[in-house]
Amino acid sequence: MKKLARAFLGLSIPLLSGLCAIVIVLVVLIVMGEVILGGWSTLTWEFLSTGPKAGMTEGGIYPAIIGTLLLVVMMSIAGVPIGTITALYLSEYASQRSILARLIRFAVNTLAGVPAIVFGLFGLGFFIQFVGSGIDNILTGGADLKWGQPNILWASLTMALLTLPVVIVSVEEAIKAVPRELREASLALGATKWETIRKVVLPNSITGILTGGILAVSRGAGEVAPILFTGAAYFLPQLPGSLSDQFMELGYHIYIMSTQSPDVEATRGIQYATTLVLLLLTFALNFSAIFLRYKIRTRKLR
């Protein structure tokens, strides 16, 4: 009896765990297949290069693509330098046991764990209500509402906060991969610490900084919750022209089209194709990040 139970367990544990692995792979294939099959026929050049027409039931997603690009570019401009400098501090300057370094690590971990929607709330409460309204009050005495409302600037800054931990973690990894001998050679030649960082450490970790930026962009392009009420718009006739304009965004477009449009069935093709575009965009970014990371890890001493 005992033998039988053992034989059963010995067979079922590997089988069951293998089955779970297969389930995961299948689920990934099904999600991808569904989106690709559903969106492929609608995905044309015209779809990518024109705006929505006929009350969003026809036309393309050009403004949403541009809006997403603007968002991630502005987000990177705000987030990548701060993330890089923080990573530099954590790996080059801070003693691992100093209180400040531990405080910052704790903050980065916490930042990575805060739900995306809370970032949205923060963007609304801090950037729009506090900073934006403050600027309005100073400029026009509160008479004219220009900055104290959702716009692309506040959305980008909110998104930069969300993606900050992503940048920090991957830049730090890259900085750590710079061989110690290089630093020591530089210091031994009489370079100061900052000179070493600027001429040796940073040039050697540029791939890592790039990886961090790409991963952040991929994350930022996929998140919708933080921009729900900090700047994304349902439909805009023209592209955002200034920092205080609202914008259309791919993820938000998918959400709006699939839940709030009057006739969901009529725009089915558009929804699938938009999802496919977003999926392809994030995958292209993720794969290039994985590739770069692989290059960093296998790098030899030059």
Next chain:
Amino acid sequence: MQELNAPSTTSPRSPRPVPQADSGEISGDSRSRNGHGPKAWWKKRFRPGEFLIEKGITAVSFLSFAFIALIFVFVFREALPILTPGEVKEKGETESVRQESYGDDTPAAELRQEIDERAKSVEDFEEGSAHAGNLAGTIWQPVSSQPKYGLAPLVVGSLKVTTVAILVSAPIAILAALFTAAFAPKWAKELLKPAIEVLAGIPSVVIGFFALMAMASFMQNTLGYEYRLNAFIGGLALSLAVIPIIYTITEDSLSRVPRVMTEASLALGASKWQTAAFVVLPAATPGIFAGVLLGIGRAFGETMIVLMATGNASMLSGDLFEPVRTMSATIGAEMGEVVFGDTHYTVLFFIGAVLFIFTFALNAIAELFIRQRLMKRFEGQ
């Protein structure tokens, strides 16, 4: 990519000096470089440029701490009026006319009637005001002539969806991780790991869309329940987002189980599966537990998936196949339409503050588990 969400066990931030550090990461190199070396600071040549740069870098990196503090302050600042009832401003005019419609419309309309009927039975709520006592009600009906801000349906909704998500994702993710760590041939590993990375890279709005358009109808046809969008579908969709988290952390802690342990077990005559099930898996329990906690945190805070896949009707019931409205989805759906400073606005911020605290606590506990229990077990013996 998903490992970024988690307190990565690989980074050297263990507070106490680790006796046998497994790599050169923690060892002397960072300490001897940072100026606390043998030479005292007053004997060094003072370089103003270097000094300024170092202080500047320190100041910039302090920003991330400042941001956390700001998030804390500003989310709570907006939520504060709820705890001090007198200061709540009068309701705005614009919102009372608006009627919302989210998600699928046909069942939502029926549900709304049902909710209205249930609402009529309880009418002793104070109009337009919200305070700690009022939040304990059982009806969430912020947009009506007599707004009610009972949080119970939202909390129950979040719990229902999270429970389904964890019950589905935890066994699958843990077993798959065990498969990778113990049984998988090389080609299977090379198939599974990219699959997990791809899954982790799918934006949540895409998962929500998939659940809404494809999964919901399929499951309804298969299981034949009444409402197309419900807590079960939401949880199922959420599990797609949670699996990579639990898998990554479980796999990480499984692969950190010292080889001595597995080899000792094998040497004593235990078979491969016995070693996996009775040595490796128990040894990595704290890490697995941490992974599940982080998964719960993610499921609880995730917005877009539940916003699209749960039907968004705030009903208080225990039935998994009825539509629900979760806390995060409520914020996502309603914040765009409220009047700034209004009671509804304050209550939504209060919900956000609760979400923040909850995920914060979960992350802290998870990190404690990884750092203290797991590492102690593997290093301290």
